[in-house]
Amino acid sequence: MIRSLVSPEFLVKIDHQQCRRCKRCVLNCGFGALSFMDRVVPDNNKCVACQRCVTFCPEGAITVERHPLTFKNNWHWSVDNIRAIYKQAESGAMVVTGMGNDRPYISYFDHMVLDACQVTNPSIDPLREPMELRTYLGSKPNALQFKEQDGEVALDTRLSPQVILETPIIFGAMSYGAVSLQAHKALAKAASIAGSLMNTGEGGLHKELYPYGDRIIVQVASGRFGVNQEYLERGAAVEIKIGQGAKPGIGGHLPGEKVSQEVSQTRMIPEGSDALSPAPHHDIYSIEDLSQLIYSLKEATRYTKPVGVKIAAVHNVAAIASGIARAGADYVYIDGFRGGTGAAPTIIRDNIGIPVEMAIAAVDDRLRQEGIRNQVTLVAAGGIRNSGDVAKAIALGADLVAIGTAALLAMGCHLCQKCNTGNCSWGITTQRPELTARLDPEEAAERLANLLRGWSLELKEILGALGVNAIESLRGSRERLRGVGLNQVELDVLGIKPAGR
Amino acid sequence: MKGTSPRIPSGCSITGIFNRKAKRFSGADVIKSIRLMHDRSNGLGGGFAGYGIYPQYRDHYAFHMLYDSEASQRETERFLEKNFIIDRSEPIPTRPHPNITDAPILWRYFLRLKPYVVEQFSASQDAKHMGEAGNGLSEKNYVVRQVMDINQQIDGAFVASSGKNMGVFKGVGYPEDIGEFYRVDEYEGYMWTSHGRFPTNTPGWWGGAHPFTILDWSVVHNGEISSYGINKRYLEMFGYHCTLQTDTEVIAYLFDLLHRRQGLSLEHTCLALAAPFWKEIDRYPEAKRDVARAIRQVYGSAMLNGPFSLVVGFTGCMIGITDRIKLRPLVCGQKEEVVYLSSEESAIREICPAPDRVWTIRAGEPIIVTLEEGVQP
Numbered sequence: 001m002i003r004s005l006v007s008p009e010f011l012v013k014i015d016h017q018q019c020r021r022c023k024r025c026v027l028n029c030g031f032g033a034l035s036f037m038d039r040v041v042p043d044n045n046k047c048v049a050c051q052r053c054v055t056f057c058p059e060g061a062i063t064v065e066r067h068p069l070t071f072k073n074n075w076h077w078s079v080d081n082i083r084a085i086y087k088q089a090e091s092g093a094m095v096v097t098g099m100g101n102d103r104p105y106i107s108y109f110d111h112m113v114l115d116a117c118q119v120t121n122p123s124i125d126p127l128r129e130p131m132e133l134r135t136y137l138g139s140k141p142n143a144l145q146f147k148e149q150d151g152e153v154a155l156d157t158r159l160s161p162q163v164i165l166e167t168p169i170i171f172g173a174m175s176y177g178a179v180s181l182q183a184h185k186a187l188a189k190a191a192s193i194a195g196s197l198m199n200t201g202e203g204g205l206h207k208e209l210y211p212y213g214d215r216i217i218v219q220v221a222s223g224r225f226g227v228n229q230e231y232l233e234r235g236a237a238v239e240i241k242i243g244q245g246a247k248p249g250i251g252g253h254l255p256g257e258k259v260s261q262e263v264s265q266t267r268m269i270p271e272g273s274d275a276l277s278p279a280p281h282h283d284i285y286s287i288e289d290l291s292q293l294i295y296s297l298k299e300a301t302r303y304t305k306p307v308g309v310k311i312a313a314v315h316n317v318a319a320i321a322s323g324i325a326r327a328g329a330d331y332v333y334i335d336g337f338r339g340g341t342g343a344a345p346t347i348i349r350d351n352i353g354i355p356v357e358m359a360i361a362a363v364d365d366r367l368r369q370e371g372i373r374n375q376v377t378l379v380a381a382g383g384i385r386n387s388g389d390v391a392k393a394i395a396l397g398a399d400l401v402a403i404g405t406a407a408l409l410a411m412g413c414h415l416c417q418k419c420n421t422g423n424c425s426w427g428i429t430t431q432r433p434e435l436t437a438r439l440d441p442e443e444a445a446e447r448l449a450n451l452l453r454g455w456s457l458e459l460k461e462i463l464g465a466l467g468v469n470a471i472e473s474l475r476g477s478r479e480r481l482r483g484v485g486l487n488q489v490e491l492d493v494l495g496i497k498p499a500g501r
Numbered sequence: 502m503k504g505t506s507p508r509i510p511s512g513c514s515i516t517g518i519f520n521r522k523a524k525r526f527s528g529a530d531v532i533k534s535i536r537l538m539h540d541r542s543n544g545l546g547g548g549f550a551g552y553g554i555y556p557q558y559r560d561h562y563a564f565h566m567l568y569d570s571e572a573s574q575r576e577t578e579r580f581l582e583k584n585f586i587i588d589r590s591e592p593i594p595t596r597p598h599p600n601i602t603d604a605p606i607l608w609r610y611f612l613r614l615k616p617y618v619v620e621q622f623s624a625s626q627d628a629k630h631m632g633e634a635g636n637g638l639s640e641k642n643y644v645v646r647q648v649m650d651i652n653q654q655i656d657g658a659f660v661a662s663s664g665k666n667m668g669v670f671k672g673v674g675y676p677e678d679i680g681e682f683y684r685v686d687e688y689e690g691y692m693w694t695s696h697g698r699f700p701t702n703t704p705g706w707w708g709g710a711h712p713f714t715i716l717d718w719s720v721v722h723n724g725e726i727s728s729y730g731i732n733k734r735y736l737e738m739f740g741y742h743c744t745l746q747t748d749t750e751v752i753a754y755l756f757d758l759l760h761r762r763q764g765l766s767l768e769h770t771c772l773a774l775a776a777p778f779w780k781e782i783d784r785y786p787e788a789k790r791d792v793a794r795a796i797r798q799v800y801g802s803a804m805l806n807g808p809f810s811l812v813v814g815f816t817g818c819m820i821g822i823t824d825r826i827k828l829r830p831l832v833c834g835q836k837e838e839v840v841y842l843s844s845e846e847s848a849i850r851e852i853c854p855a856p857d858r859v860w861t862i863r864a865g866e867p868i869i870v871t872l873e874e875g876v877q878p
Binding site for chain 2: 117120121122124129130132134136140141142143144145146149152153154155157159162368371373374395466467468469470472473474475476477478479480
């Protein structure tokens, strides 16, 4: 039998002069890429460049480099293509990966710039003036009615349930199972500290997270894992997951190795069994079916919580979002093609879906044309990397954004894209107890809350530069965006002018 | 229109005078007041709105028009004939003025509605889009639609004002010169507002001068609406087209939408446009907090953000308001039944040397001046 044709991606170099043979690196590697035989011996084939050993080597004796090119340079047949073919020729299987689309598609965020005030309208100093980021998640009516009550004017309109957010940034859906309980706790604590929200994803809600329920969106996905009456009642909002940016049109994949006893109890499935959620919901084959589920969930929660729908950004996203709004959803969560995942076929992740920038612009336009923009809160997600992206997404028309990958990075993730293996050396996307123990929920929560705080401060600076002191004055204000290096069609879809106009 | 240009940010002076007994007085006062603030404008725009100036035509929609050419006038008149009954059509009287040049054709029409057009309009897609079919607002919505159509579709024609028993006189020049040019001193009204303009990045054009109007709403504005982008897109959802590309335009439409069409009280309308900060709202007593919070939640896209002070006029009412951190000045004065609003106290004292009261209005808190009880405009 020939040796595998799949050559290593990375090259691990140990400086044996520096190394003091403490074996910490060997213990830290979740992927078994380092062993000790007299001295530390790397297995390049197993290294995923998660940088855990590099970070924890007390002597700084380890470097991980990209493996020198072993193939003749070829613009059409990239190394990734060749490697995938070798893997599939050996396994006859789909190539599966974690995290979001990493292909070099254009990033529209990087081709938009924001405005600032000079002279005619003064900028506002957020260190000296109030600057408001508060946002409410929930459906709003087009108009309010008032009535006289005891000689005073009181509201006659009863608003749908609204969830208060102190920043327009929430955490995206990541399930317990895909990530560790420690990671879930950290997200819930951070959401509590920051007045934000975390999202259970499709894996149910562990009992230890119940105290944070008012800061948690509970998801109902096609597998219905962990969905019961108490689950719905604990959440601040309920989300029906139709699709995910990383894998539009296909279901969830949690390999049995990650289904520990705790995961199995939370998800209400047998221990060690693969948790495969179906591609469509088996009770939703049309928009009217979706509407029924929306109202079933509203009934089940007695109309006390917003019920939203998460979809992947696909070609016809505007019409779909409009249908969802009309079906009774309180918010629509649009996940662009850069959105992450715990596991997805690489071919799906890298080739399906559209950029969230385009999707948000199209959806916001469509809802306005139909006069129903107020009916839903619009959440944008999928590859939001910094507060600049947040501001741009909001200026395009989103009410708020959700971050997943950025949150994982804050907890220590190094974007090695191996979440699907369950070997995360950082204790984030694994259920192996010796690995999950590495993630201190308190510390990770503080790091996550710091991230939200940092981005919120930056958003306030951006608003101040724009001369406005409330986030709603940026929301949908595309006049404050300009395109750089975009063609006219792209500018039209985004609804923005080119720089200089 | 010639000289049309993208959004024009501007500095400015504003002033307003209101007689609460609806006693009419000459426009000479308002010219005198705005003249004092000459240095706040730069000769690229001035204008006046007078209320109660056409008592003989009090039930007619008075359309003040600016035309680039006779062709645009002819096209507009065909449009008006088709959609209204024109009871009177005449040039707006002017006197030659050395500082006012290149005036467009200035014309006014006193219009009545044709029978049945409102019913037809109510049944139309347009009216449905405006969400008001058949609820009694349709007549005014119909007029709004005609104004939008003229501004949007007829090249070189621009509606300066379209309300009843009121009119707007505006153009390129210093406001005091514009007032003399239009013979504003020869009209009598119970309310006058005025504006002197300092546009900063383009030459002004006649249509771009303040006041901006829709129906009998008029707005004079010192400042810039930094939230213009979203205010405009919000209004589009309700059938308003911001064709003039000037931020002030959205203010008139927002008052029209929130107060006239959606039935919010003037206080609540002002609460939406210059909303209190959340930390203030959080401290309100419960009932008041619920109202203020709901207004911000629902009308967030209508909030005006950026530096502004405004004087808004409409039949029987004058409103003064600034942005919520008061980046532009506004002073209020009162002498017996007359109330004054102005960018500067001196401009009030210029015409009312000994007011009973003069005070600086607070950030975001509106002054709403109405006629005394039982007085008809």
